[in-house]
Amino acid sequence: MSRYFTEDHEWVDVEGEIATVGITDYAQEQLGDIVFVELPAEGATFDKGDDAAVVESVKAASDVYAPVSGEVIEANAALEGEPALVNSDAEEDGWFFKLRLTDASELESLMDEAAYAKYVDGL
Amino acid sequence: MTINQSGWKPEIAVSGAVLASPTATGNRALMLEEPLIFEIGGMERTGVDLAEAPAAPNRLGGMERATPIGLPGLSEQETVRHYTRLSRQNYAIDLGLFPLGSCTMKHNPRLNEKVARMPGFADLHPLAPQSAVQGALAVVHELGEWLKTLTGMAAVAMSPKAGAHGELCGLLAIRAALEARGDARSVILVPESAHGTNPATAAFCGYAVEDIPATLEGRVDLAALEARLGPDVAAVMITNPNTCGLFERDMKRIADAVHAAGALVYCDGANFNAIVGRVRPGDLGIDAMHINLHKTFSTPHGGGGPGSGPVVLSEALAPFAPLPIVEKDADGVFHLVEEETAGADHGQNFGRMVAFHGQMGMFTRALAYILSHGADGLRQVAEDAVLNANYILRSLEDVLDAPFGGTGPCMHEALFSDKGLAEGFSTLDVAKGLIDEGYHPMTMYFPLVVHGAMLIEPTETESKAALDQFIMALRSVAERAKAGDEALKGAPWFAPRRRLDETLAARKPKLVWEEVGGLAEPAAAE
Numbered sequence: 001m002s003r004y005f006t007e008d009h010e011w012v013d014v015e016g017e018i019a020t021v022g023i024t025d026y027a028q029e030q031l032g033d034i035v036f037v038e039l040p041a042e043g044a045t046f047d048k049g050d051d052a053a054v055v056e057s058v059k060a061a062s063d064v065y066a067p068v069s070g071e072v073i074e075a076n077a078a079l080e081g082e083p084a085l086v087n088s089d090a091e092e093d094g095w096f097f098k099l100r101l102t103d104a105s106e107l108e109s110l111m112d113e114a115a116y117a118k119y120v121d122g123l
Numbered sequence: 124m125t126i127n128q129s130g131w132k133p134e135i136a137v138s139g140a141v142l143a144s145p146t147a148t149g150n151r152a153l154m155l156e157e158p159l160i161f162e163i164g165g166m167e168r169t170g171v172d173l174a175e176a177p178a179a180p181n182r183l184g185g186m187e188r189a190t191p192i193g194l195p196g197l198s199e200q201e202t203v204r205h206y207t208r209l210s211r212q213n214y215a216i217d218l219g220l221f222p223l224g225s226c227t228m229k230h231n232p233r234l235n236e237k238v239a240r241m242p243g244f245a246d247l248h249p250l251a252p253q254s255a256v257q258g259a260l261a262v263v264h265e266l267g268e269w270l271k272t273l274t275g276m277a278a279v280a281m282s283p284k285a286g287a288h289g290e291l292c293g294l295l296a297i298r299a300a301l302e303a304r305g306d307a308r309s310v311i312l313v314p315e316s317a318h319g320t321n322p323a324t325a326a327f328c329g330y331a332v333e334d335i336p337a338t339l340e341g342r343v344d345l346a347a348l349e350a351r352l353g354p355d356v357a358a359v360m361i362t363n364p365n366t367c368g369l370f371e372r373d374m375k376r377i378a379d380a381v382h383a384a385g386a387l388v389y390c391d392g393a394n395f396n397a398i399v400g401r402v403r404p405g406d407l408g409i410d411a412m413h414i415n416l417h418k419t420f421s422t423p424h425g426g427g428g429p430g431s432g433p434v435v436l437s438e439a440l441a442p443f444a445p446l447p448i449v450e451k452d453a454d455g456v457f458h459l460v461e462e463e464t465a466g467a468d469h470g471q472n473f474g475r476m477v478a479f480h481g482q483m484g485m486f487t488r489a490l491a492y493i494l495s496h497g498a499d500g501l502r503q504v505a506e507d508a509v510l511n512a513n514y515i516l517r518s519l520e521d522v523l524d525a526p527f528g529g530t531g532p533c534m535h536e537a538l539f540s541d542k543g544l545a546e547g548f549s550t551l552d553v554a555k556g557l558i559d560e561g562y563h564p565m566t567m568y569f570p571l572v573v574h575g576a577m578l579i580e581p582t583e584t585e586s587k588a589a590l591d592q593f594i595m596a597l598r599s600v601a602e603r604a605k606a607g608d609e610a611l612k613g614a615p616w617f618a619p620r621r622r623l624d625e626t627l628a629a630r631k632p633k634l635v636w637e638e639v640g641g642l643a644e645p646a647a648a649e
Binding site for chain 1: 568569571625626629630
């Protein structure tokens with residue numbers, strides 16, 4: 001399994017043709033206490049960069065973009081009752097949704113962990 | 124010789140223990156602890172005696188309410204006291220400087236209130252015959268003429284009820300104009316430095332919204348905007364001056380590029396106070412702009428009337444202006460142009476924003492404000508508002524980070540970031556510290572382009588002494604946040620309520636009062 005990152009602070013885990021998407025620990029820290037997560041419906045299809053979810057904190061509401069194109073096969077229902085999961089475990093249990101990839105080559109434009117860490121340092 | 128019978132002398136120190144000790148009532152002298160109205164009232168009581176309702180046939184078909192309605196019953200005195208006590212816990216522009224950025228919390232001259240309360244204005248009925256309300260129609264017409272003159276625009280829609288409603292009106296006019304030429308465009312571009320309501324308005328009108336990034340100088344990235352323009356773009360929504368408190372210098376070039384691409388320019392006029400009398404938005408190529416009468420022309424939130432957001436329109440959009448419109452004929456008689464009287468001139472109107480004519484009380488206040496200032500006075504309003512904001516910016520930039528301070532003067536509001544605060548200290552702590560200092564906090568965490576933003580708009584109505592005291596207070600709080608003063612994390616200490624749990628309030632909001640353990644017992648021995 002390999003993990004990729006976007007400049008908009010989403011992470012993507014890829015296993016076969018299934019991509020799990022969430023926001024990074026850096027992103028949740030910047031947002032502050034998360035109070036609401038709006039997740040995409042199963043079966044929704046996104047092109048890379050489309051608005052896919054909304055995350056709302058006490059400070060602001062932000063769009064979460066689809067880091068790659070694909071069809072939603074599952075959304076993390078646990079976040080609806082417990083949005084705080086994004087704060088406590090952004091990069092594991094606080095995942096947002098799973099996509100069936102339509103174009104695996106899109107992953108090549110994303111960052112790996114080291115590149116993302118460097119990117120965040122520069123912010 | 125006077126005798127101090129209490130035995131207390133000013134030099135006798137009050138120990139911390141006394142200050143911290145509780146009182147039996149929870150009150151602290153004039154700071155009164157006030158329960159919820161449901162906790163005071165009882166359902167078995169009422170402030171008025173009503174006769175038993177006469178028996179009448181019940182035609183509710185079994186849908187009648189089976190349980191008590193649950194309204195609290197209070198005497199008139201209890202009701203008056205409740206709301207008076209609550210009002211004493213409020214902060215308001217009549218109490219002190221209100222630095223809320225982008226809200227233009229200026230003093231509301233009492234002359235406005237006197238005029239708005241004149242019976243000929245205050246007692247109007249919207250369905251009164253037009254011949255009986257010529258004076259009121261003259262006020263709406265004259266105010267509209269002033270707004271067109273001040274903005275250099277061709278037409279005005281007076282009826283929108285507030286800023287975001289004005290945005291909706293402007294976008295509906297733009298959509299009507301595009302539809303009239305058979306041009307189906309689906310995207311609205313909104314720069315990052317625009318007001319937060321802009322993308323919401325565009326989405327509400329059915330458009331897809333796309334961001335345009337800001338430059339490092341906090342202004343619209345012209346190159347990025349030009350690159351995105353195309354046949355699918357209906358309009359660009361720009362706030363000028365923007366929410367970074369900066370004037371969009373490229374406004375004319377932006378408007379020319381947008382027009383060349385067949386799109387239209389909406390300008391959010393919420394910050395018009397910075398340029399009124401100095402700049403006419405029509406000269407910058409703007410097609411539609413709302414004007415917050417309750418900002419630029421006084422009577423801000425809680426300081427006067429409700430909102431009111433007339434929209435000025437360019438030649439291109441004028442035919443699509445919503446009804447009603449007040450017109451003056453050759454004999455000096457005012458007429459309301461409505462559905463049944465709209466001639467060919469207004470045949471393309473896009474409909475109506477409201478049932479009647481708009482916020483009459485605000486029209487009288489705004490016109491009173493405009494006439495009492497005159498054109499030269501309005502120009503000075505903008506100049507003094509900008510001067511005051513720059514005084515704050517330059518007085519505090521040594522202690523707070525001013526991200527765009529190096530790019531030149533600001534307009535009507537000064538913007539700072541949280542850079543340089545001690546580890547673990549945030550903009551929120553600074554805001555809470557200001558409450559203890561007796562100020563309403565500034566706008567915070569907006570605009571989003573600046574980390575931990577603190578947006579301060581003093582307006583022109585604050586004296587130098589008032590600004591100096593505010594600067595001293597904010598300087599003190601900022602220095603404590605930079606030094607990592609742990610006490611600041613607990614602020615506010617002296618407010619009626621301590622720091623609230625905003626997260627819990629948002630995650631598990633309690634929106635309905637619920638009685639705990641059944642109905643309260645009737646109070647004994649009253």
